[in-house]
Amino acid sequence: MKVKVFTMVVGLAVSLGLTQTVAAQDKMNIAWGGSNPGGVMYYMVGAAGTIISEKLPQYNINQVTTGGSTENAKRIIKGELDMGIVYGAHVFMAQKPEGPFAGGAKGTMMRGVAKAYKGPTYFVTLPGSGINKLGDLAGKTVALGPPGSGTVFNCSNILRALGLLDKVKPRMMTFADAGRALGNRQIDALCQSSAPAAAVKEIAETRGAVVLPYSDAEMAQVTKTYPFYVKDTMPATTYKGVPAVDLPFLTVYWVAHERVPAKAVEEILTLVYQPEIKKQLAAGHKAWAQMEPDTKNFLALGVPMHPGAEAYYKSKGLWQQ
Numbered sequence: 001m002k003v004k005v006f007t008m009v010v011g012l013a014v015s016l017g018l019t020q021t022v023a024a025q026d027k028m029n030i031a032w033g034g035s036n037p038g039g040v041m042y043y044m045v046g047a048a049g050t051i052i053s054e055k056l057p058q059y060n061i062n063q064v065t066t067g068g069s070t071e072n073a074k075r076i077i078k079g080e081l082d083m084g085i086v087y088g089a090h091v092f093m094a095q096k097p098e099g100p101f102a103g104g105a106k107g108t109m110m111r112g113v114a115k116a117y118k119g120p121t122y123f124v125t126l127p128g129s130g131i132n133k134l135g136d137l138a139g140k141t142v143a144l145g146p147p148g149s150g151t152v153f154n155c156s157n158i159l160r161a162l163g164l165l166d167k168v169k170p171r172m173m174t175f176a177d178a179g180r181a182l183g184n185r186q187i188d189a190l191c192q193s194s195a196p197a198a199a200v201k202e203i204a205e206t207r208g209a210v211v212l213p214y215s216d217a218e219m220a221q222v223t224k225t226y227p228f229y230v231k232d233t234m235p236a237t238t239y240k241g242v243p244a245v246d247l248p249f250l251t252v253y254w255v256a257h258e259r260v261p262a263k264a265v266e267e268i269l270t271l272v273y274q275p276e277i278k279k280q281l282a283a284g285h286k287a288w289a290q291m292e293p294d295t296k297n298f299l300a301l302g303v304p305m306h307p308g309a310e311a312y313y314k315s316k317g318l319w320q321q
Contacts, residue, residue, distance in 0.1 A: 027060040028264060033072035033084035036065050036146055038175030040194035040287055041072075041085040041252075044116065047284020048272065055271055059264060068193075069150025069252070070100050077107050082260050085116050087150045088251040089228045092301045100153060111306035113254040113265060115294035117287035119194030120234050120247035121154040123212045124203065126182065131189060134212050138167040140188035143178035151175075154250060155191035161225035162218055175199045183207050194252065195238050196286060204239040211242050222248050253298060254291075256306050265308025273316075296320040 034045030042065065049061030064081060066072055072084030073094050093099040094107030101107065123142070125131045131140065137159075145151030152172065159165040171178075171187060178190040179199030183206065192200055203209045211234070214222070223229050229248035236244040256265060271277055272291070281288035293313045295305055299321060305313070313319040 027058060028261075029060045029062055030082045030260065030264070031062045031064050031080070033064045033066045033075060033081045035068040035085075035149065036174050036176075038177075038179060038197065038199040039068060039146075039149070039151070040117075040119065040197055040285065041068055043198065043285040044085060044287055047281055047288065051277060051280055051284070052268055052271065055277070056267060059268065067146045067148030067152075070153055071148035072150075073107060073110070073255075074101070074104070074148075076110060076255065076257050077101075077105050079109075079257065079259075081257065083113070083254065083256045086110075086253055086255050087153070088253055088298070088301055089226075090150065090153070091253060091255065091298075091303055092228070095302050107303075109258045110255050110303050111258050111260075111309070112295070112298040112303060113256050113306055113309050114269070115290070115292050115298070116252045116254045117194065117290040118232065118249045118251050119287070120232065120249050121151075121158055121191065121193045121229075122195075122234070122245070122247050123155075123189050123191050124182065124200055125189040125210050125212065126185070126203070127208045127210055129188060129210070131210070131212065134162060134164065134214065134218060137164055137189060137212075139169070141169040141171060143171045143173045143181060143187050143190040145172065145178075145191060145193070146174045147172045150252075151191065151193040154193045157226050157229075158191075158222055158248065161222045179203055193250070194287065195234055201239060204241055209239055209242055211239070211245050211247075213245050214247060219246065219248065251294070251297065253294075255303075258306070260306065260308075262306070262308035262311060265306045266312045267308075269309060269312040273312075293318045293320070 032045050035041035045063050049063045053061045069087040069090050073086045073090045075081040076084050094101045144155040181187045182190050232249040
């Protein structure tokens, strides 16, 4: 049987289509987009890719460095990625297409694999900065994430909902660069989606970090403007010295291109849901501890689950529609 698989060297923006016979001696290359170093998705894909490639030698997971959710979705649509970590909001918008996908092709080839995690969007500054609430960001230089990232999407949404988008001085920077810039006081604050994030963790442990709280009115304004955000709590154990804080959260999914064979997805899910393997994933990054089917909520976005995922969840009695 012949299948078409795509290989991609990490960091390159092009893909090479190859046709191979999948036999015992062959590997199927799967290009999986995460984010750039310092971002949650980067470490999630790195951890999962290493485990899957080791335990299932018939598959070779190529971790692709990207800007994050927005770029992952766009590159799946273009056929440059086989898998990606993508915000639920982006899965939904790509079907229209609207928002960052306006004017492009629809994301009808996206298929659900699993809920990856639910992540918050928050603003971080240093102690003694004089920035104590979100309104204090007006007139300040704020890193919003790398270009093409879901972080820029989320941070811009929050600022727009609160009437602050035109009042801050935005900077587009990688997560690692933003962390260094904040630590050196070259910027006033950074915005981050998902937690824990390596860059914020380093700041908290070396310089101290302040996560700006949302007032009840600000939270209500955000969730009213963008209903795909929900209020939840980031626990005090997330970052050193940072207390528990209520933040807007967004569900993030592991998605695949429809061309990925059902057998591959089913075999990968059979592996990663094993209790011991799930523990290894969570050790690679805490966010993997949140992985679950979440089929009903994904289907509500207007996108099917991948046939391989559907087969696995139904076989385990985990399918909800």
